[in-house]
Amino acid sequence: MSYRTLSKEELESELTRLKREYKQICGLSLNLDMSRGKPDKAQLDLSMGMIDALSSDDLVNEQNIDCRNYGVLDGIIEAKRLLSAMIECPIEDIIIYGNSSLNVMYDTVSRSMTHGVCGSTPWAKLDGKVKFLCPVPGYDRHFAITEFFGIEMIPVPMDDNGPDMDMVEEYVSSDPMVKGIWCVPKYSNPGGITYSTEVVQRFANLKPAAEDFRIYWDNAYCIHHLFDEPENQDYIPEILEECQKAGNPDIVFKFCSTSKVTFPGSGIAAIASSPKNIEFIKNQMTVQTIGHDKLNQLRHIKFFGDFDGMVEHMKKHAAILRPKFKTVLDMLDKEIAPLDIAKWSNPKGGYFISLDTMDGCAKRVVSLCANAGVKMTDAGATYPYGNDPHDSNIRIAPTFPSPAELKEACKVFVLCLKLASVEKLLEN
Amino acid sequence: MSYRTLSKEELESELTRLKREYKQICGLSLNLDMSRGKPDKAQLDLSMGMIDALSSDDLVNEQNIDCRNYGVLDGIIEAKRLLSAMIECPIEDIIIYGNSSLNVMYDTVSRSMTHGVCGSTPWAKLDGKVKFLCPVPGYDRHFAITEFFGIEMIPVPMDDNGPDMDMVEEYVSSDPMVKGIWCVPKYSNPGGITYSTEVVQRFANLKPAAEDFRIYWDNAYCIHHLFDEPENQDYIPEILEECQKAGNPDIVFKFCSTSKVTFPGSGIAAIASSPKNIEFIKNQMTVQTIGHDKLNQLRHIKFFGDFDGMVEHMKKHAAILRPKFKTVLDMLDKEIAPLDIAKWSNPKGGYFISLDTMDGCAKRVVSLCANAGVKMTDAGATYPYGNDPHDSNIRIAPTFPSPAELKEACKVFVLCLKLASVEKLLEN
Numbered sequence: 128m129s130y131r132t133l134s135k136e137e138l139e140s141e142l143t144r145l146k147r148e149y150k151q152i153c154g155l156s157l158n159l160d161m162s163r164g165k166p167d168k169a170q171l172d173l174s175m176g177m178i179d180a181l182s183s184d185d186l187v188n189e190q191n192i193d194c195r196n197y198g199v200l201d202g203i204i205e206a207k208r209l210l211s212a213m214i215e216c217p218i219e220d221i222i223i224y225g226n227s228s229l230n231v232m233y234d235t236v237s238r239s240m241t242h243g244v245c246g247s248t249p250w251a252k253l254d255g256k257v258k259f260l261c262p263v264p265g266y267d268r269h270f271a272i273t274e275f276f277g278i279e280m281i282p283v284p285m286d287d288n289g290p291d292m293d294m295v296e297e298y299v300s301s302d303p304m305v306k307g308i309w310c311v312p313k314y315s316n317p318g319g320i321t322y323s324t325e326v327v328q329r330f331a332n333l334k335p336a337a338e339d340f341r342i343y344w345d346n347a348y349c350i351h352h353l354f355d356e357p358e359n360q361d362y363i364p365e366i367l368e369e370c371q372k373a374g375n376p377d378i379v380f381k382f383c384s385t386s387k388v389t390f391p392g393s394g395i396a397a398i399a400s401s402p403k404n405i406e407f408i409k410n411q412m413t414v415q416t417i418g419h420d421k422l423n424q425l426r427h428i429k430f431f432g433d434f435d436g437m438v439e440h441m442k443k444h445a446a447i448l449r450p451k452f453k454t455v456l457d458m459l460d461k462e463i464a465p466l467d468i469a470k471w472s473n474p475k476g477g478y479f480i481s482l483d484t485m486d487g488c489a490k491r492v493v494s495l496c497a498n499a500g501v502k503m504t505d506a507g508a509t510y511p512y513g514n515d516p517h518d519s520n521i522r523i524a525p526t527f528p529s530p531a532e533l534k535e536a537c538k539v540f541v542l543c544l545k546l547a548s549v550e551k552l553l554e555n
Numbered sequence: 556m557s558y559r560t561l562s563k564e565e566l567e568s569e570l571t572r573l574k575r576e577y578k579q580i581c582g583l584s585l586n587l588d589m590s591r592g593k594p595d596k597a598q599l600d601l602s603m604g605m606i607d608a609l610s611s612d613d614l615v616n617e618q619n620i621d622c623r624n625y626g627v628l629d630g631i632i633e634a635k636r637l638l639s640a641m642i643e644c645p646i647e648d649i650i651i652y653g654n655s656s657l658n659v660m661y662d663t664v665s666r667s668m669t670h671g672v673c674g675s676t677p678w679a680k681l682d683g684k685v686k687f688l689c690p691v692p693g694y695d696r697h698f699a700i701t702e703f704f705g706i707e708m709i710p711v712p713m714d715d716n717g718p719d720m721d722m723v724e725e726y727v728s729s730d731p732m733v734k735g736i737w738c739v740p741k742y743s744n745p746g747g748i749t750y751s752t753e754v755v756q757r758f759a760n761l762k763p764a765a766e767d768f769r770i771y772w773d774n775a776y777c778i779h780h781l782f783d784e785p786e787n788q789d790y791i792p793e794i795l796e797e798c799q800k801a802g803n804p805d806i807v808f809k810f811c812s813t814s815k816v817t818f819p820g821s822g823i824a825a826i827a828s829s830p831k832n833i834e835f836i837k838n839q840m841t842v843q844t845i846g847h848d849k850l851n852q853l854r855h856i857k858f859f860g861d862f863d864g865m866v867e868h869m870k871k872h873a874a875i876l877r878p879k880f881k882t883v884l885d886m887l888d889k890e891i892a893p894l895d896i897a898k899w900s901n902p903k904g905g906y907f908i909s910l911d912t913m914d915g916c917a918k919r920v921v922s923l924c925a926n927a928g929v930k931m932t933d934a935g936a937t938y939p940y941g942n943d944p945h946d947s948n949i950r951i952a953p954t955f956p957s958p959a960e961l962k963e964a965c966k967v968f969v970l971c972l973k974l975a976s977v978e979k980l981l982e983n
Contacts, residue, residue: 163625171623178609178850186606195599197591197819225653226848233843241668241679241704251669251679268842275842276669391625393850414696414703415661420654420848422606422821 129467130548138553145546149499152539157500159536164316164478165527166391166444173443174389180429181422194421200412206395206424212434214346214383215365216399222408225419228384228396232343233272235380235398238411239306239339240276245377245407247339250276250306259343260298260308262290264481264509264520266316269309269345273511280511283308285315289322292329303336307343313363314348317481317509317522319474321361331369333378341404342366344381348477350441351387353449361475367399376401385427387444387478388437395424451525454533455480462541468548471523480523481509487518488547495543501536557895558976566981573974577927580967585928587964592744592906593955594819594872601871602817608857609850622849628840634823634852640862642774642811643793644827650836653847656812656824660771661700663808663826666839667734667767668704673805673835675767678704678734688726688736690718692909692937692948694744697737697773701939708939711736713743717750720757731764735771741791742776745909745937745950747902749789759797761806769832770794772809776905778869779815781877789903795827804829813855815872815906816865823852879953882961883908890969896976899951908951909937915946916975923971929964 133141186194188203201207202223211218224231240251250257259273263282273280281298283290289312298305310330312322322330330342344366352360366379377400385394398408431437456473459482463469471482484492489506496503504522507513528536561569614622616631629635630651639646652659668679678685687701691710701708709726711718717740726733738758740750750758758770772794780788794807805828813822826836859865884901887910891897899910912920917934924931932950935941956964 181606195818227844230844271842390623393848414699416655416658420821
């Protein structure tokens, strides 16, 4: 029974009923969180072998480097081998960092502000305003970085194949102030979209007006499948290789980390790019640090053995995450689908379900949830400047609550979504 | 027998003898390193308890935070307690970072370039050239940061009490483009100088022309004494407190790390400053990262227990370092002092002995050493732009070689110092 076919009286009666239910739920003093892409306790427990992975025999690496001491700016060879397999690049084209790929992305933009990219004018010295393209809905922390540096953000709509490439090509090829685009190419945050082969190839074949334009390719969920069967997993062509084939070897910075593989606070991160870009970055890094935590790099090696070990480990994450996604999707299918008041994604990987309410309802839903003790990502957060022009996108992060908590949180969310929708329909 | 009293013929005969000896030493194919302030293997072994400090019972902190997961931007309370004791500041006024205080300093300067300091104009947007005062001899990696950002570096001479404060006061109070000064206030790098109480108080009472002037107070060696007896240790007044007393609460950024306490590659670092500065920094950090490695913070806590544990631990480092410093100083006293060709420091802590050759000899000594298989810090590295106007300062880092290697390396150094000095005297 679609809400859209109800009469005013029927809607009002439904509103009364929903308000009563909402009042009851508010009385429960819930304290649940579906706001961030955080692993839950069971997932953290999967990596407990990391805690005592190292022994006194393990501290010198295969190149006879004492990993306790200073040095090795770009990471030990074993860590490069592991993460280059993860990110699918040659071992020479990677730099291993500390615990946060977000920090690597921040540093990459920050360095461009003060020093440009491979010899270009520092962005802070340019007369006009630097611009970034921002596929939407997207990742709020990406947008926070570009906003912090005063970079103008231009939203680019996404469909099931990725960003609108006509628009991307037009901006990138015509405007030399367009210096970058934020991409989460696989199991995107929040849409769960994986870019199609055509989209990836159009990225690789971009003809930027700016010599210092780069694609900021945040491969955060590259091995974060929800299903073990290959036919239920998404694949994308490797962008660095595609760029090289297209004669564009330098236009991508690729990022990854083990934050959602081992421990979110204690993972290792990496950047992969062309030899020219990597050399440029290392020249800056050598001023910034003597090197990142090599013992933590070793700890990852000892724990996984090799990339196959990491892939097997990810199946254990999937086994925990799959039923959680199912909980949310089942409830949406059962409670919301018949009402015709929202659309949502059904991702094969990543950490989020993206839901679009009727126009003008997202903020109200999130606010009703908060008031009932269920924290959601702020409405609008998936758009630059927090500005969702339709006020419709909500990012659901089902991973952090326990299965029982998640069911409670979903009930609240579904109720709030109904309530806000009926309110909206009555306004019209 | 001072070289300075020798006749030309005597010098030439000495030169022949030294050259013969040098040739022999070059035949030994030595490969020794006195170039960097790196702990040796015995020192690293002191912290082996760090490797298995954590067990599965230790991963939730006293505030019930699961330290494996995301979050806690500024560090867990236990780490703040430990490092605020080390750096002598209130626990509210500290932020815990990753493994490198150098990285924290770099980020501090980088943020000033793009965002100014507490609301001031970003340095990259200023018309004139930003300037930093650089007490000399000083730390090459400090100078590398300011040089990287195009900041003009002005050398300020040091004496046994610290930098020339007349000069510092004059520059700081008269030139609004002077935005900072690099300081290693205790057991300085490389001079081993500890600033006098008067110098510290004059720092605290500076009247900067620039609102965004800050003292970059790198307390790298705050607990790095060579001797256990209090009367053989240096003390300085706590600068943040002195600044507050002087009505200048915001003019200091204080840095420290455990790089030379636990493992150099896997320590934890911190910044301490006034509440206003700390709030400003946190606002930026929240864009840069979700938080640093909390498990490594916990590891430090479990290993040391508390600050007293850290102080006891430092005595073990001192027991290893003391005889090494003695080896160098004894050899200099015996072999060089009578010749009247150099002066050197006799520090009570830190990682370096600073030696001044006759004018125009330092580069030659370092080059002779390199050729004989003994790596020294580049001559000039202790000055901005690598420019030692007298070509006389050499930083000796006695910590990394084993005791036996150190003796060999010192023999080579002493020989090269003699050889370069005789060559120089014969030029005149």
